Amino acid sequence: xxxxxxxxxxxxxxxxxxxxxxxxxxxxxxxxxxxxxxxxxxxxxxxxxxxxxxxxxxxxxxxxxxxxxxxxxxxxxxxxxxxxxxxxx
Numbered sequence: 001x002x003x004x005x006x007x008x009x010x011x012x013x014x015x016x017x018x019x020x021x022x023x024x025x026x027x028x029x030x031x032x033x034x035x036x037x038x039x040x041x042x043x044x045x046x047x048x049x050x051x052x053x054x055x056x057x058x059x060x061x062x063x064x065x066x067x068x069x070x071x072x073x074x075x076x077x078x079x080x081x082x083x084x085x086x087x088x089x
Contacts, residue, residue: 003033003074011065011081021063025081028060029067036071055079057087 007015015022028043035041044059048066058065064087066080080087 001037001074003076005029005076005078007078008080011078014081024060025063025065028058028065029076029078032058032067032069032076036069 015025031041031043032045035043035045046057046059048055048057052066055066055068058067062084064080064082064084065078066087068077068079070076
């Protein structure tokens with residue numbers, strides 16, 4: 001099963017401004033895929049509500065990744081990556 005990962009313009013800008021964070025983010029996205037395949041992986045994923053309904057949040061230290069997972073089409077859309085207080089704005 002191959003997943004297609006698409007980053008929003010905003011998420012892409014965050015990774016460009018914070019190049020030291022990028023390798024950790026890539027590993028966390030791989031963990032999301034492994035978890036969806038049924039493996040036991042230690043990650044903190046939470047389904048969001050309100051204006052973010054349909055999206056999930058992955059927590060990695062002070063960084064939050066907001067993403068939408070489409071299992072039917074093997075598609076992950078990374079909408080936002082930012083630090084804890086700024087990601088939900």
